[in-house]
Amino acid sequence: MDRKVELLAPAGSLESLKWAIMYGADAVYVGGPGFGLRANATNFTIEELKEGVEFVHQYHKKIYVTVNIVMHNEEIDALDEYLKQLEACQVDAIIVSDPAIIHYAKEHTSLELHVSTQQSTLNYLGAKYLKQIGASRVVLAREASKEDIKDIMNHVDIEIETFIHGAMCASFSGRCVLSNYLTARDSNRGGCSQICRWDFDLLENDDLKRGEKPFTFCTKDLSMITKIPEMIEMGIDSFKIEGRMRSIYYIATVVSTYRNIIDAYYEQTLTEKMINDAKKVLDAVANRESTVQFFDGYYGKDCQYYNGRMELSNQDFLGIVLEYDSKLKKAKIEQRNYFKVNDTVEFFGPNHFVNILKIKHIYDEEGNPLEIVNHPRQIVWIDVETTLHVNDLMRMKKRD
Ligand code: SF4
Known part of the structure; x- marks a missing residue:
């Protein structure tokens, strides 16, 4: 295998761009000030883009900018200057x-x-055409099965990018006007209000059909962690993670988890247990269940919620390591969710994995003992035997 697959992460801000790169992404994709599909995400200004490019290139990584809007006439005049x-x-x-x-x-x-996934490329004629008109890469539709992907790769010499993780769209990758119709927010101009995840009454001839829970047509999420070896062997060029509006904790966790599995595959150290453990880590940061969706060529009832969806709010992210005092073996933590003495926590960072620790003592900045850390961004010290690094993250393992 001559070339290592690219791990491509979303970045909704300069901060998340930096965390994605630090935690192992080979490339990031961001929205610029115009012509993108994430009106609600924190899109980059031109100045921020310049800073992002400089940061990413310093690490010899790459940055791609979305210009994937469905353009209206009034936008044409601004296109040249923007490009x-x-x-x-x-x-x-x-x-x-x-x-x-x-x-x-x-x-x-x-x-x-x-070429964006919004183009819904699912066949080699389409991919061939995109290459002819100048594209060097095509992001395949999320609806592509592995047979579709193989067929395209067998017929066309173009870089192939596929989604490996994140939310799905109940329509054909954003080709939906439900949001426009019900909330006047255009999904093809970045305004999707995720109507498919709402609860609906189901009527048949004006009769209300109500099960135990209201009807929804919310999809479950995508997670390809168990398929990474197979996807690498297929020769796919880039693995894309969805989620430009996600938190730095989500980005760091998902990127580093896939990074570890991809690297272990190439180093020939990957085991079934590592994949199972990685799956548990990813499940813990998700707010919906996930499946491999269309990859195996079967989109069934397990890929979808019909009656009530599961939305979990995640409180596992406890804090960021600001400093580690190797003499005193103490870590300075900035709190992100409440934790307390006797909680069992883990740390992970860009270059090392998890240390599990039962918190025995917590101290405030003046050295006074604390039982609970429950103020947003509170700064505290805890005893940690193993060396930690600045920007390591702390998450919950178990609460007593
Ligand atoms: S409302 Fe749902 S189906 Fe429509 S574009 Fe948004 S995510 Fe997709």
Whole structure:
């Protein structure tokens, strides 16, 4: 295998970009100030983009910018200047969907072009066409099965990017106007209000059909952690994680978990147990159940919620390590969720895995003992025998 697969992470802000890179992403994708599909995410200004590019390139990683809006007439005039700005920022590629933008960018810039999943590419004729018009990579539709992916790869020499983790769309990757219709928020201009996850009354000839729980057509999430070896062996070029609006804890956890599994595969140290453990870690940061969705060629009832969806709020993220005093063997922690003496916690960081610890003592900044840490961003010290590093994260293992 000549080339290692790329692990591509979302970044909704400069902060999450930095955490994604620190925790093992090979590349990040971000939204710029215009022409993207995440109106609600913290899109980057041009100045932030420049800073992001500089940071990412310093680590010899890459940054791609979404320009995947379905363009309306009134946006055409701003396109040229916007693309030139992205070119001047030296981003590594733009992610495009509208054929007009693909064509324009090819004619008027030297930007590398990745075709967005919004284009719903599922066949090799489509992929061949995208290559002909100048794309170097295609992000396949989330609906692609492994047979679809193999077929495309057998017929077309173009980089293939597939989703490995994150939320799904009940429609065909965003081709849905439910949000526009019910909330006047356009899903193809970044405004999707996730109507598919709402609860609905189900009527048949005006008769209300109500089960124990209301009807929903919310999909479960995607998680390909158990399929990583198979996907690497297929020769896919890039593994994409969804979620530009996610927290730094989510990004760090998901990126580092996939990073460990991918690296172990190449180092030939990957075991079944490592995959099972990784799955548990990913399940713990998810707020819905997950499946491999379309990958095995079967999209069944297990991939979907029909009556009531499970939404868990995650309180596992406890804090960030700000400092480690190796003489006193104490870690300085900035609190993110409440924890207390006798909780069992784990730490993980970019270059090392988890140390499990039962918290015996907590001290405030003046050295006074504490039982509970329950103030947002409270700074405390705890005893930790094993060396920790700045920006390691602390999460809950078990509460007594
Ligand atoms: S409302 Fe649901 S189905 Fe429609 S675009 Fe949004 S996520 Fe997709």
